[in-house]
Structure formats: C-alpha cells, structure tokens
Amino acid sequence: MEAATSSVDVGARHVARSTAEDEFASFYRQFVPTLVGFLIWQGASACLAADLAQETMIKAYQGWSRIESPAAWARRVASRALVRHLSRVEEDPAARAPEADALVPQPDALAQWECGQEILGLLAVLPPRQRQVLAWSVDGYTPAEIAAELGIDSAAVRSNLLKARRSVAQRMKSSEEES
Amino acid sequence: MTGVSAAIPDEGAVDDWLDRQREALIGGLAERLDVEAGLRAVRIYARRDDLVGDLGRALDVESGLAAILPPPTVVASTSGRVTHFRSDGEAVALGITRQFIENLPPATRLGLRRHPICMASSRGRLVVRVVKLAYELSSDLAAIREVEGSPALHLQLAAARARSRARALARDLSRHPALAHALAAVLALSRSLAGDPALAVARDNARSLARELALDIVKLLTPAGPRTRRAPAAPGAQAFARRLALDLAYTADSRDEIELAAVLAHALDHQVGDLLELKHAEGLGAVLLAGALDDFTDADLSDVDLSAVDLTGVRWSEWGTRWPATVDIARLRSESQETEPGSGVYVVAPGTATVDLTTLV
Structure with a gap:
C-alpha cells in the first residue's frame, strides 16, 4: 500500500513538474519580448536589456512555484537589476560590452535596428525617473501601482508622468511641423 | 510669426x-x-544547481564513460572489432548513444570528427574531468593539512587517487591527437604527484589546463570571419556556450569552475544533440571523448573520397576497415600506431609525435 501511495506521489510530482515547465515556457515565449522592451524603455540598450531579461527569467524559472504574478515579478526584478547595472557602469565606465547571448543571435543587427527606433530618440532626452514611470505606465500600471513598485509616492509618479507626457506631446508637435 | x-x-x-x-x-x-x-x-x-548540487551524480556520466572504455570484459572478434560488455544502466544508455553514432555512415562520421561543435563538446567533457581533478586535489590537500601527526599515509593515498584519475584522463586524451599538448600536461602532472608541494603544483597545473581547454572551446565556437573589434555573431545557443567557456577561462573561484564546467558540458551535449537531431543529448560529449566518431575498425570507406580528409586519430583495423583503392595501406600502417602489439588495430598518428599507449594502462 505504501509503495502504491509512493508511486502515486511520484506520478503526481512528475505531472506537477511537467505542468510548471509548460507554464513557464508559455510565459517565457509570450513575455520575454515585452520584458526586453520594458527595459529598453527605461534606458537599457537592446543587448543589455536581453541580458537582464535572461537573468530575470533564470530566477523566475528557479522560483516558479513561488511566484504569484510572474509578469509583475519579472518587471520588478529586471528593473532593479537594470538600476544596479547602471549604477555599476557609472562607477566603471570600462565595463565590458555585452556579448551575444542565446536570446540575441545577432547583436549587431539588433543594435542597428535599435538605432532606427523613433521612440528611443525621444525617450533618450527624458530624465531617468520620467522614463521609468512612463515604462510602467505604458505597460498598463496605474500611478498608485507604480508608486508601490518604485517605493515613491503617487504624487511624484503623477508629476513625472505629466512631465513625460508633455515632453512627448511637444516632440509629436515638432515632428508634425517638420513633416 | x-x-x-x-x-x-x-x-x-x-x-x-x-x-x-x-x-x-x-x-x-x-x-x-x-x-x-x-x-x-x-x-x-x-538547472546548474541540479547539475552540481550533487556533484557525484552530475559526474556519473564520467563513470559511465569509464565503464564504456577501459572494459573489464573485452572480446576481440576475428575482425579485430572490440566488444565491451556492461550491465550498469547508465553505461547501457551511453552505450546506445555510442552505438547510434557508430552506426552513422562513415563519411558522415569523418565529417563530424572535425565539426567545431563536436570538438568543443568532447573538450567540454574533458574540462569537467580536469576541473574535478583539480578540485579533488584541493580537497585532499586541505584534508591532509588538518591531519594531526604524520600525514604521509594520507599524502600517499591522495597522490594515488590523483594518479589514477590523471591516467584515466591521459587514456582519453591519447585518442585525440589534436590534444597532444594536454596529454603531455596530464602525463607530467601524473608523474609529479608525490608529496604535499607536488600535489599543490599538480592542482595548479590542472586548473591551468582547464583554462587552456576552455579557451580552446571559445576558439572553436567563434565563427570564422574577418577580424574586427567584435567577433562575428555566433548562433544563439553556440554564443551561450562560448560565453560559459569564456567565464570558465577567467574565473578565479574553484567552485565556479566546477559549476561552469558542468553547465558548459551540458550545454555542449545539447548542441551536439541538435546537430545529430538526437532527443536525448545527455552524455554525448563523453561519448565523443571516448572516440565514438573515430572508430572505423569495421567501416567500409571504399567509396569515400578521402582526398581532403585528415585521418589523424582515426582508429582502423587491418582486417575490418575497407579503404579506397587509392590508399596505400603499407604507408598508412607506417603512419599509424598499433594500439596493442599484434592486435591489428591502429590509430593514425599525428606525424611522429606518437604516444606509447601501453604506458597508460
């Protein structure tokens, strides 16, 4: 009887593990471009964003059973990793350039494509905090939720969002006039 | 306005x-x-934690490999082909993989022998073994230094264990003429194993060898192309393995070395698995290291164009291998080394730099 129970347990564990694997794979496939885009929006180069997204996904895979809202969790972890990275780079300007990773088969082509993205030119002139709150906002988060994620008050989030939107609006207006 | x-x-x-x-x-x-x-x-x-959490389990592939190669029971058929009998489950699984590779058409195997992924994969498995040797030497040294009184017996035991591992490594390396320098290093290491300072030197040499092999893997995984500030992009999974090899070559932490070597070997196994379209890739590097691509002792090569093929390291037999009519067998024999006197089984040697295989037994 014990052996039968044990066999059922092993089978159940196997099924649970297999389901978790499938869930993670589905999440990864669907979410990884979004996560990379989210980091680029905040100021990471495309290659760095892919690197940080991969690191985050490794952590997600390792702790999958304990993560309740994977998308929010991944955004939070990846954002913090980006802040850590940027502060390290500022201290060490000679930090090595990111290399091709499994996720980025052609880093040079990706970098070239990145240069052609109009939105990145616009975001580049925004202060880091405005870029940050805008990244969360365009991903569908409310000011209150962004405030909770970033550990700042809602008023500061709203103020930064307002300034960021004004800058974007001004840029859109200039573009229309130029064309 | x-x-x-x-x-x-x-x-x-x-x-x-x-x-x-x-x-x-x-x-x-x-x-x-x-x-x-x-x-x-x-x-x-x-999965690296799974792989290295229980290092013994992660390296069981090596036991399987050892089980395939220096066989406890060897039967040589009249064709000169050697058959090994094993009952161990893991060795059986690896044996099936090896059989699959050996059953590939001879021309395919000749091509795969020099494929960068295959070469990197066998080196990857070698790195695991060299790193493990270095790590165990470190552990032995630490344990010996804690022994009160005379540590002579412990030193002798540690040296004997390390010598045994170094010889097993040397046996594998002897099948890969391109790794002759590594073989020389391991043989020197094996000879030097006596006494506390020598063990420490051997450990450092093993770590140097691991780094050298890791850099060799980096080169193999770097696509050929014009030299620019940045190397040309490698395919994704290949770039991932290349990065692991780079990290391994430059890490200063011996625990990291073990982790990285295990993950690297695992990643390279999967690269070979993709190349051969094999679903179960685990242990492929070990099988390649064991010379699965090199055994032509029973192969029909009579229709294969060998004009641009480097035969160095090919294992062939007097009685079983069928060569194209253009091959001068007498000359090939003179350029080969007989594995055991009178066996009729030869390995094509790299120039005159041959190794006396009998000294490794």
Whole structure:
C-alpha cells in the first residue's frame, strides 16, 4: 500500500513538474519580448536589456512555484537589476560590452535596428525617473501601482508622468511641423 | 510669426501614440530575438544547481564513460572489432548513444570528427574531468593539512587517487591527437604527484589546463570571419556556450569552475544533440571523448573520397576497415600506431609525435 501511495506521489510530482515547465515556457515565449522592451524603455540598450531579461527569467524559472504574478515579478526584478547595472557602469565606465547571448543571435543587427527606433530618440532626452514611470505606465500600471513598485509616492509618479507626457506631446508637435 | 503651428496633442492622443510605439517596439523585438534558444538557455542554466548540487551524480556520466572504455570484459572478434560488455544502466544508455553514432555512415562520421561543435563538446567533457581533478586535489590537500601527526599515509593515498584519475584522463586524451599538448600536461602532472608541494603544483597545473581547454572551446565556437573589434555573431545557443567557456577561462573561484564546467558540458551535449537531431543529448560529449566518431575498425570507406580528409586519430583495423583503392595501406600502417602489439588495430598518428599507449594502462 505504501509503495502504491509512493508511486502515486511520484506520478503526481512528475505531472506537477511537467505542468510548471509548460507554464513557464508559455510565459517565457509570450513575455520575454515585452520584458526586453520594458527595459529598453527605461534606458537599457537592446543587448543589455536581453541580458537582464535572461537573468530575470533564470530566477523566475528557479522560483516558479513561488511566484504569484510572474509578469509583475519579472518587471520588478529586471528593473532593479537594470538600476544596479547602471549604477555599476557609472562607477566603471570600462565595463565590458555585452556579448551575444542565446536570446540575441545577432547583436549587431539588433543594435542597428535599435538605432532606427523613433521612440528611443525621444525617450533618450527624458530624465531617468520620467522614463521609468512612463515604462510602467505604458505597460498598463496605474500611478498608485507604480508608486508601490518604485517605493515613491503617487504624487511624484503623477508629476513625472505629466512631465513625460508633455515632453512627448511637444516632440509629436515638432515632428508634425517638420513633416 | 507666420504659418500654421500644429496644436499640442491632447493626453489621449499622446497615450495612443505611446501605445503604438510600444507595440511596434515589442513587435520588432519579437522578430529579432531567438526566443526558443533563449528559453532553452534559461532551462540549461537554471538547472546548474541540479547539475552540481550533487556533484557525484552530475559526474556519473564520467563513470559511465569509464565503464564504456577501459572494459573489464573485452572480446576481440576475428575482425579485430572490440566488444565491451556492461550491465550498469547508465553505461547501457551511453552505450546506445555510442552505438547510434557508430552506426552513422562513415563519411558522415569523418565529417563530424572535425565539426567545431563536436570538438568543443568532447573538450567540454574533458574540462569537467580536469576541473574535478583539480578540485579533488584541493580537497585532499586541505584534508591532509588538518591531519594531526604524520600525514604521509594520507599524502600517499591522495597522490594515488590523483594518479589514477590523471591516467584515466591521459587514456582519453591519447585518442585525440589534436590534444597532444594536454596529454603531455596530464602525463607530467601524473608523474609529479608525490608529496604535499607536488600535489599543490599538480592542482595548479590542472586548473591551468582547464583554462587552456576552455579557451580552446571559445576558439572553436567563434565563427570564422574577418577580424574586427567584435567577433562575428555566433548562433544563439553556440554564443551561450562560448560565453560559459569564456567565464570558465577567467574565473578565479574553484567552485565556479566546477559549476561552469558542468553547465558548459551540458550545454555542449545539447548542441551536439541538435546537430545529430538526437532527443536525448545527455552524455554525448563523453561519448565523443571516448572516440565514438573515430572508430572505423569495421567501416567500409571504399567509396569515400578521402582526398581532403585528415585521418589523424582515426582508429582502423587491418582486417575490418575497407579503404579506397587509392590508399596505400603499407604507408598508412607506417603512419599509424598499433594500439596493442599484434592486435591489428591502429590509430593514425599525428606525424611522429606518437604516444606509447601501453604506458597508460
């Protein structure tokens, strides 16, 4: 009887593990471009964003059973990793350039494509905090939720969002006039 | 001030524009990211704890390899082909993989022998063994230094264990003429194993050898192309393995070396698995290291064009291998080394730099 129970347990564990694997794979496939885009929006180069997204996904895979809202969790972890990275780079300007990773088969082509993205030119002139709150906002988060994620008050989030939107609006207006 | 000035867009228009930009950015990324390769890399890398958490289990592949190669029961058929009998489950699984590779058409195997992924994979498995040797030497040294009184017996035991591992390594290396320098290093290491300082030197030499082999893997995984500031991009999974090899070559932490070597070997196994379209890739590097691609002792090569093929390291037999009519057998024999006197089984040697295989037994 014990052996039968044990066999059922092993089978159940196997099924649970297999389901978790499938869930993670589905999440990864669907979410990884979004996560990379989210980091680029905040100021990471495309290659760095892919690197940080991969690191985050490794952590997600390792702790999958304990993560309740994977998308929010991944955004939070990846954002913090980006802040850590940027502060390290500022201290060490000679930090090595990111290399091709499994996720980025052609880093040079990706970098070239990145240069052609109009939105990145616009975001580049925004202060880091405005870029940050805008990244969360365009991903569908409310000011209150962004405030909770970033550990700042809602008023500061709203103020930064307002300034960021004004800058974007001004840029859109200039573009229309130029064309 | 003349002309019509565009109005500042309202908040809704800005949000719509930002949404469209975001969609375009993510859509563009989705087209340019290799999501499947990324997912596989995550799974491989995340499993490193599983792989190295129980180091003994992770390295059981090596036991399986040892089980395949220096056989306790060897039967030589009249064709000169050697058959090994094993009952161990893991060795059986590896044996099936080896059999699959040995059953590939001879021309395919000749091509795969010099394929960078295959060469990197066998080196990857070798790195695991060298790193393990270095780590165990470190552990032995630490344990000996804690022994009160005379540690002579412990030193002798540690040296004997290390010598045994070094000889097993040397046996594998002797099948890979391209790794003759590594073989020389391991043989020197094996000879030097006596006494505390020598063990420490041997440990350092093993770590140097591991780094050297890791750099060799980096070279193999770097696509050929014009030398620019940045090397040409390698395919995703290959770039991932290349990065692991680079990390291994430059890490200063021996625990990291073990982790990285295990993950690297695992990643390279999967690269070979993809190349051969094999579902179960585990242990492929070990099988290649064991010379599965090199055994032509019973192969029919009579229709294979060997004009541009480097035969160095090919194992052939007087009675079983069928060569094209253009091959001068007497000359080939003179350029080969007989594995055991009178066996009729030879290995094509690299120039005159031959190794006396009998000294490794």
